[in-house]
Amino acid sequence: DIIFSTINNLVFYNQNKPFFIVSPIMSDEEEYLLLERVYSQINSYLTYPKITDLLDIFKKYGTISNENGIKKELYQYFYKTDKNTTIENQSLGIRHLIQEDLIQINVSANDWQSALFTAALPLLQKNYINRSYIEKIIENVNSNRTSFLITKNVSLAHAKPEDGVNSLSLSITVLKKPIIFKNDKIPTQYIFTLAAVNKTSHINAMSELVALLEMPDFYEILNTATQAKEILTFIKSRFP
Known part of the structure; x- marks a missing residue:
């Protein structure tokens, strides 16, 4: 139904399915933005809140002294609260x-x-x-x-x-x-x-x-x- 790949190949575009190029390792922000893109393409009735929109709301009612810091924490918060799957050997660091x-x-x-x-x-x-x-x-x-x-x-x-x-x-x-x-x-x-x-x-x-x-x-x-x-x-x- 959906194709994810770390390489850009013309073959994938010919499948007539949503196709996303991804990095082998992604930060919380990159993972969140990927989810946002996926949901926007396959679920018109389900959306992820846009961090940029949230920041605009915060700015209307207060002053942000560290925009990059709060943006990073928002990406971590919204992405990590979506991780409901238990990962085997999660403690293995x-x-x-x-x-x-x-x-x-x-x-x-x-x-x-x-x-x-x-x-x-x-x-x-x-x-x-x-x-x-x-x-x-x-x-x-x-x-x-x-x-x-x-x-x-x-x-x-x-x-x-x-x-x-x-x-x-x-x-x-x-x-x-x-x-x-x-x-x-x-x-x-x-x-x-x-x-x-x-x-x-x-x-x-x-x-x-x-x-x-x-x-x-x-x-x-x-x-x-x-x-x-x-x-x-x-x-x-x-x-x-």
Whole structure:
């Protein structure tokens, strides 16, 4: 009935169904705006309140000293109150997935293929994934025009659970020099390789990753750390 995709493909437009391009990882605001767009297309009698309209009402009767702050909280409030589905392993956060030996810094790579392989190698060495999983990640980029870029300089590499995942896990790789991946126009310097065992158990960890990627000091520690444990300590301090 509805098509959601992270890639823009003409085939989807020919299905005569509502089609939405989405980011693999979205903030509360982006998720809320997506819901707003979906409801406006498929449910003319059901609407989501527009945050901009609410702000206009507030301004009529008072003074807003921090418009961006209140807007962010409104998006969080209205979106989170709509999350009624219980997520399996909801307490499993990023601190449960990240280990010191899954963090690599100052990594050299000659091309995007070697960058993706090296980024996933710690997961393979701990048997969290099979070699086929890495091969599938690279194959997807080559054959499906897949882009793992989720924000500036950051890529979230992944494939499907059935492609060779043995255990839920996540690795962090900081490249010495940024590399432009095939299908991308801007370079990647930070690669997060995700191995998910199903559709839900990694959701909470990914939500925390989004929060980390919005922290300027997270990039600072990624760039300046001389040991992996410095990055691990930072993450645990933010999500104890």
